[in-house]
Amino acid sequence: MSDNPSSPILLFDSGVGGLTVYDALRKVLPEAPVIYAADLAGLPYGTKTEAQIAARVAGLLGRMAERWQPRLACIACNTASTIALGMVRDVLEIPVVGTVPAIKPAAALTQSGTIGLVGTEATIRQAYVDDLETQFAQGKRLLRVAAPGLVQAAEAKLRGRAVDPALIAGVHDRLTAMAGADRIDTLVLACTHFPLLADELAAVFGEDVQHVDGAAGIARRIAHLLEGQSFAPSPGPNRFVVTGPLAGAAGLEGALASRGFGDAEAF
Numbered sequence: 363m364s365d366n367p368s369s370p371i372l373l374f375d376s377g378v379g380g381l382t383v384y385d386a387l388r389k390v391l392p393e394a395p396v397i398y399a400a401d402l403a404g405l406p407y408g409t410k411t412e413a414q415i416a417a418r419v420a421g422l423l424g425r426m427a428e429r430w431q432p433r434l435a436c437i438a439c440n441t442a443s444t445i446a447l448g449m450v451r452d453v454l455e456i457p458v459v460g461t462v463p464a465i466k467p468a469a470a471l472t473q474s475g476t477i478g479l480v481g482t483e484a485t486i487r488q489a490y491v492d493d494l495e496t497q498f499a500q501g502k503r504l505l506r507v508a509a510p511g512l513v514q515a516a517e518a519k520l521r522g523r524a525v526d527p528a529l530i531a532g533v534h535d536r537l538t539a540m541a542g543a544d545r546i547d548t549l550v551l552a553c554t555h556f557p558l559l560a561d562e563l564a565a566v567f568g569e570d571v572q573h574v575d576g577a578a579g580i581a582r583r584i585a586h587l588l589e590g591q592s593f594a595p596s597p598g599p600n601r602f603v604v605t606g607p608l609a610g611a612a613g614l615e616g617a618l619a620s621r622g623f624g625d626a627e628a629f
């Protein structure tokens with residue numbers, strides 16, 4: 363248990379997707395000091411190899427934990443979690459919370475028994491996802507689709523830029539071309555960036571298809587792990603730190619300010 367009340371929670375993602383976890387966390391732990399780290403120099407993870415992602419995520423989190431002494435780290439990224447969670451847990455000496463595709467809650471919610479799962483190219487091929495399917499979706503049909511481009515679309519949207527409707531339509535068309543897809547009533551948003559595109563996804567999949575993501579569950583898990591710990595009032599705004607050039611955060615000013623972050627900083 364952390365005995366330093368100023369020790370932050372470290373939220374880590376390749377980009378702004380983890381802000382969907384941050385938003386959920388704020389609802390359950392409004393006072394906790396947070397450092398949000400976006401690996402913009404490594405974005406997107408979804409098109410990288412397992413070895414590249416594991417080395418990058420474990421290396422960065424090791425350096426970040428040493429620098430900031432967080433009380434807990436959350437890998438707010440499905441791609442990084444399904445590949446590197448075990449390795450990061452071996453490296454860090456604090457609790458590490460991962461973000462994995464919300465197959466369990468989706469399986470509990472589906473009425474039709476057919477679930478769509480939208481993730482990055484790297485996430486949908488992970489054995490971790492096979493295991494979740496075996497464990498929690500027995501007797502259900504789980505149709506997985508990769509959504510290249512959606513991570514960048516979410517990044518652009520948060521910077522105030524338009525989302526290309528063809529990207530969203532492409533994901534819909536590839537998923538609905540699969541056998542049995544007409545019965546999908548539940549869509550797992552298996553990338554923390556995708557809830558930022560919930561409106562665009564609802565527009566093509568229809569309001570009858572419910573979206574499920576892990577953000578609220580992860581926030582509850584973090585709050586549970588930190589139960590009983592004290593939080594010193596933060597001396598300033600929460601910190602938003604990016605790898606690579608600071609220019610990568612240009613356009614995010616409004617999204618950061620509205621969430622109580624200060625100006626973006628370079629790692």
Ligand code: DGL
Pocket residue numbers: 375376377379380405406407408409438439440441442482485513552553554555
């Ligand atoms: N937010 C990350 C995830 O949950 C995006 C990965 C990427 O950078 O491609 O998968």
